[in-house]
Amino acid sequence: MRPFSYERATDAAGAAKAAAEHPNAKFIAGGTNLLDLMKLEIEHPAHLIDIGRLPLAAIEDTADGGLRIGAMVTNSRLAADERVRARYPVLVQAIVAGGSGQLRNKATTGGNLLQRTRCAYFYDTTKPCNKRLPGSGCSALEGLNRNSAILGASQACIATHPSDMAVALSILDAQVEVVSDNSRTIPLEDLHRLPGDTPHIETSLSAGELITAVVLPPPPSGGQVYRKVRDRASYAAGLASVAVAGGRMAFGAVAHKPWRAHLAEAVLAGGGSPSEAIAAELAPARSNGRNQFKIDLLHRLVPVAVETARSQGRGA
Amino acid sequence: MTQVADWAGSNPIKENRSRLIGKAVDRYEGPLKVSGTAAYAHEVVPPSPPAYGVMVPSTIARGRILSVDLAAARAAPGVALAWSHFDVPEQAPRNVMLNFFQPLTTPAFEFDRVSYWGEQVAFVVADTLENATAAAALVKVDYEIEAPEVTFDPIGDEGEHPPGESDVQVGDFAAAFAAAPVRVDAVWRTPPQNHCTMEPCATTAWWEGDKLTVHASVQLVRKTQHGLAETLKIPPENVHLLTRYIGGGFGAKASWYEDLTLAALASREIGRPVKVAFTRQQMMHGTIHRPATRLHARLGATPDGKLTAMSLITQTHLGRVGNFVERGSNFSRPLYSAPNRLTGHRIFHLDLPVAGAMRAPGEGSGTLAFECAMDELAEKLGIDPLELRVINEPEVNPEDGRPFSSRQLTRCLREGAERFGWDKRVSVPGRVRDGRWTLGLGMATAIRGSSLLPAKASFTVDAEGVITVKQGMTDIGTGTYTVLGQIAAETMGVPLKSVRVEIGDSELPPAPGSGGQFGAATAGSACFEAGMNLRKAIVEIAVADPASPLYGGPSENVTFQDGIVAISNRSETIAELIRRNRPDGLTVEGEIKPAEDSGKWSTQTYGAHFVEVGIDTVTGEVRVRRMLGVFAAGRILNYKTARSQLTGGMIWGVGSALTEGNAFDPRYGSFINQDMAAYLVPVQADIGELDAIMLDEEDEKANPMGIKGVGELGISGAGAAVANAIYNACGVRVRDYPITPDKVLAGLMALGK
Numbered sequence A: 001m002r003p004f005s006y007e008r009a010t011d012a013a014g015a016a017k018a019a020a021e022h023p024n025a026k027f028i029a030g031g032t033n034l035l036d037l038m039k040l041e042i043e044h045p046a047h048l049i050d051i052g053r054l055p056l057a058a059i060e061d062t063a064d065g066g067l068r069i070g071a072m073v074t075n076s077r078l079a080a081d082e083r084v085r086a087r088y089p090v091l092v093q094a095i096v097a098g099g100s101g102q103l104r105n106k107a108t109t110g111g112n113l114l115q116r117t118r119c120a121y122f123y124d125t126t127k128p129c130n131k132r133l134p135g136s137g138c139s140a141l142e143g144l145n146r147n148s149a150i151l152g153a154s155q156a157c158i159a160t161h162p163s164d165m166a167v168a169l170s171i172l173d174a175q176v177e178v179v180s181d182n183s184r185t186i187p188l189e190d191l192h193r194l195p196g197d198t199p200h201i202e203t204s205l206s207a208g209e210l211i212t213a214v215v216l217p218p219p220p221s222g223g224q225v226y227r228k229v230r231d232r233a234s235y236a237a238g239l240a241s242v243a244v245a246g247g248r249m250a251f252g253a254v255a256h257k258p259w260r261a262h263l264a265e266a267v268l269a270g271g272g273s274p275s276e277a278i279a280a281e282l283a284p285a286r287s288n289g290r291n292q293f294k295i296d297l298l299h300r301l302v303p304v305a306v307e308t309a310r311s312q313g314r315g316a
Numbered sequence B: 001m002t003q004v005a006d007w008a009g010s011n012p013i014k015e016n017r018s019r020l021i022g023k024a025v026d027r028y029e030g031p032l033k034v035s036g037t038a039a040y041a042h043e044v045v046p047p048s049p050p051a052y053g054v055m056v057p058s059t060i061a062r063g064r065i066l067s068v069d070l071a072a073a074r075a076a077p078g079v080a081l082a083w084s085h086f087d088v089p090e091q092a093p094r095n096v097m098l099n100f101f102q103p104l105t106t107p108a109f110e111f112d113r114v115s116y117w118g119e120q121v122a123f124v125v126a127d128t129l130e131n132a133t134a135a136a137a138l139v140k141v142d143y144e145i146e147a148p149e150v151t152f153d154p155i156g157d158e159g160e161h162p163p164g165e166s167d168v169q170v171g172d173f174a175a176a177f178a179a180a181p182v183r184v185d186a187v188w189r190t191p192p193q194n195h196c197t198m199e200p201c202a203t204t205a206w207w208e209g210d211k212l213t214v215h216a217s218v219q220l221v222r223k224t225q226h227g228l229a230e231t232l233k234i235p236p237e238n239v240h241l242l243t244r245y246i247g248g249g250f251g252a253k254a255s256w257y258e259d260l261t262l263a264a265l266a267s268r269e270i271g272r273p274v275k276v277a278f279t280r281q282q283m284m285h286g287t288i289h290r291p292a293t294r295l296h297a298r299l300g301a302t303p304d305g306k307l308t309a310m311s312l313i314t315q316t317h318l319g320r321v322g323n324f325v326e327r328g329s330n331f332s333r334p335l336y337s338a339p340n341r342l343t344g345h346r347i348f349h350l351d352l353p354v355a356g357a358m359r360a361p362g363e364g365s366g367t368l369a370f371e372c373a374m375d376e377l378a379e380k381l382g383i384d385p386l387e388l389r390v391i392n393e394p395e396v397n398p399e400d401g402r403p404f405s406s407r408q409l410t411r412c413l414r415e416g417a418e419r420f421g422w423d424k425r426v427s428v429p430g431r432v433r434d435g436r437w438t439l440g441l442g443m444a445t446a447i448r449g450s451s452l453l454p455a456k457a458s459f460t461v462d463a464e465g466v467i468t469v470k471q472g473m474t475d476i477g478t479g480t481y482t483v484l485g486q487i488a489a490e491t492m493g494v495p496l497k498s499v500r501v502e503i504g505d506s507e508l509p510p511a512p513g514s515g516g517q518f519g520a521a522t523a524g525s526a527c528f529e530a531g532m533n534l535r536k537a538i539v540e541i542a543v544a545d546p547a548s549p550l551y552g553g554p555s556e557n558v559t560f561q562d563g564i565v566a567i568s569n570r571s572e573t574i575a576e577l578i579r580r581n582r583p584d585g586l587t588v589e590g591e592i593k594p595a596e597d598s599g600k601w602s603t604q605t606y607g608a609h610f611v612e613v614g615i616d617t618v619t620g621e622v623r624v625r626r627m628l629g630v631f632a633a634g635r636i637l638n639y640k641t642a643r644s645q646l647t648g649g650m651i652w653g654v655g656s657a658l659t660e661g662n663a664f665d666p667r668y669g670s671f672i673n674q675d676m677a678a679y680l681v682p683v684q685a686d687i688g689e690l691d692a693i694m695l696d697e698e699d700e701k702a703n704p705m706g707i708k709g710v711g712e713l714g715i716s717g718a719g720a721a722v723a724n725a726i727y728n729a730c731g732v733r734v735r736d737y738p739i740t741p742d743k744v745l746a747g748l749m750a751l752g753k
């Protein structure tokens, strides 16, 4: 870890201002991702702005029947909230499928969205990695790429976004509220980017923009389900995951961002079968060798998840 | 010389008057560890403020170090010292371990050559860990890079024999196998595995004059002490090595590493204590790992299930450094009868990190093939896999005809089958469903050698009647402190609370340490002997003391119970006797040596594993639902710590079968997984119902107490039982470990499922 300066922010505007003043500043929320990255010298911010005490830890009802989730709400609290459990079970299932109890107690809503990839080469600073060191090359491309992306990847980077929570949020049409000198709202789907030629640029946030909340519209009608496939029963990154809510679906661990499956949704909406839907979505899918199984896996998993959601929807 | 027959008579442990032997006593150091009050090597507070050392590993797998630029590191804040090959103080050259008792030297930065990725190439010491870490990042190493040879992928049984070793052949395997009506001939692969001890290797060292004190995290006290002394070229008595509390070893700490050498050298250089620890990432390459294997198993049988031919050939890799061989075939030699046999090992030297002992080296890999081959053979024969084992149960060691010291494998199998409900198994795969899950049962045999090594111990009794056990033994989390206390209390006939155990110190009577599941039998037997000698000494004092009611003897038929020495109806407390005669306490040593004739018997521990798994038919995910092990491993000293050892081993078996494994990226020669978020050991949720049962047994040929080891038995065969259950559940045989969802999925799809 390299030396850094530290300050604790007291209000959101102040935090954003401090970020604007320090060229190489980072917000630190739960720290569960950032601290690891700093210890391994993957990230080396010169200045940390601790947002842990910002008054952003509330879950509030919105006028339209949705929820506004403060950026500092922990994953554990969010998954335990009665309103979330009743209205957005897919979000609860996704959150508890992530990390461990200890991690979820520290992990925050904002931090979870901005966690970085688990690509092994990204973590090994002695290896070429365009995301860590732009222009150095991508070690995963011809390497041990079992966990790599099958959708939307580029020759520059085939990493996946590891968040489970974000996959559920994407089918809930969540909006992300951010502040800097002014505030704006970004659809969650537009928060994360595909790698293209600039895999080091992962989101549409500008430097110093602070996430203050995630806003959920009322839930879509129909059943909701999150299914995550992983190497061990708990505390493991996904091999692939599927979130379904009514006619919407998204995949996790298969792309550089939570993968909202619009093509599949359109097929379903047009009366197609779940198998036809997933086939349409996966038509452009590409493997790099060891991650080929993810394609097979989604072909099998998605119809089952859709069926489960439908039967739940009928039951409700 | 001791003969095995000398151990046959009765003794206090066998009599077990206070019922302390076997009692499920809680681990003495458990509360200290979980409350953070047990000081691990890196946490020990030295006599003056320490400096912190950070190692810099190589970023190439093979090549030459042209130069190391330490200028920036030396100029960094707080830095006291920086070294590389070019300026490290003189040390003894690295030696080769020729036998277990030989201490290994661990010179740091010996050569200008890099022989594996992650080998330590430089070192920085600073006033704080943070400054040292920051400075270490400034070290620049210039290499002449050579392409590493790291791919281990033999296609046939080729390869070099380990030095001095040839295949073991009995009868004519080739002919018998060719003639066998029913045959299995298949190849299994196991990946490199990392120990993942919770506590990384670490050292705190300081000097007083020419005397060095080191607190290290090691399994073997005396060997490490001597190895370090030899490395530093100083007399062993000038090295005081302590290792009081250890956060897991699994074999990784039966070797020792540059942290030890560098902490000692640096502390001498800068005249203050120095702490050095491996990071989690450095542990993966900079210490040892279990090497990958290719296991070729062949079994031939007659239709009635009698094995006529068996063979297991293990191929494995070594680094350029070290000579450890994963002997994956050895365990199969005493296992089943078959008149024609061929077993052996082949090695490949590659530019890889140092291969080493991990969790039942040999069995931990070999059973993953051989016990699955038995399952495949059973299916071909149409015989229950458990019955196949029983049919081939040998009366004597099938390789050399030696009698077994004790062997209750069949009882383990039968008792396990009964308790587990093995009769409910449907032999046709894939017939039992539970919603989207398909369920299956599997079993396998466990076997692991048991040995006794030379060891000493001392017992001191003080004027309060408290017995202090002293021994240069280690407790790596297995319960050694506790079982030594139980042995002492039972031998001396005192309550457990009147016993103190001091171990983990090179100045105490030497014991080999923890490893190879010889720990409890070896250290425990020495303690038992020390106790017997102390009893003798106490009796001598008593019968010669006119003030004692025991005065005049007779010295035979003396009992020790509840802290009281008694001869028929006359008695006195040990405390009173010692207070009067030896107010400053009385110390007596004891020693155990292997019996001269112990080689006449084949001494093993045994068990049977039973596993139920569920397989998600959509995703190929495997989840263990139930697991039972039934073991016969001699007299059990403590049913709680023994059970923990056994169930712990079984859990590692689940890891070996389902999740654990690392891979070398051939381009770089480095492991892909470098932390415990990526290298997956089993977690709580991976383990369903789990139990281990120990059969009554006393192995009179093993040692005076009739105990054997349990530390490594639990993993032997456990992973194979999981693999066999997977087959029974879904009809997919994956012979390439670990059996991850992608592989099961491919199998399901190949079956059209």
Ligand SMILES: Cc1cc2nc3c(=O)[nH]c(=O)nc-3n(C[C@H](O)[C@H](O)[C@H](O)COP(=O)(O)OP(=O)(O)OC[C@H]3O[C@@H](n4cnc5c(N)ncnc54)[C@H](O)[C@@H]3O)c2cc1C
Pocket (backbone or CB within 6 Å): A026, A027, A028, A029, A030, A031, A032, A033, A034, A035, A036, A051, A071, A072, A097, A098, A099, A100, A103, A106, A107, A108, A109, A110, A111, A112, A113, A114, A115, A162, A163, A164, A165, A209, A210, A211, A212, A235, A236, A237, A238, B677
């Ligand atoms: C071993 C391990 C296993 C894991 N497994 C899973 C898993 O299975 N599934 C899963 O989904 N996740 C998993 N995680 C990731 C975990 O969910 C994230 O680490 C966590 O959600 C990050 O939240 P945090 O508050 O700790 O973020 P921090 O580490 O504090 O921050 C992460 C990043 O977000 C930025 N940031 C934080 N808050 C804001 C804000 N309000 N505005 C702008 N920027 C902000 C920080 O600057 C930083 O760049 C795992 C993590 C670990 C260590």
Ligand code: SF4
Pocket (backbone or CB within 6 Å): A117, A119, A120, A121, A122, A128, A129, A130, A131, A132, A137, A138, A139, A140, A141, A156, A157, A158, A159, A199
């Ligand atoms: S996939 Fe992306 S993160 Fe992984 S090595 Fe390639 S560039 Fe780096």
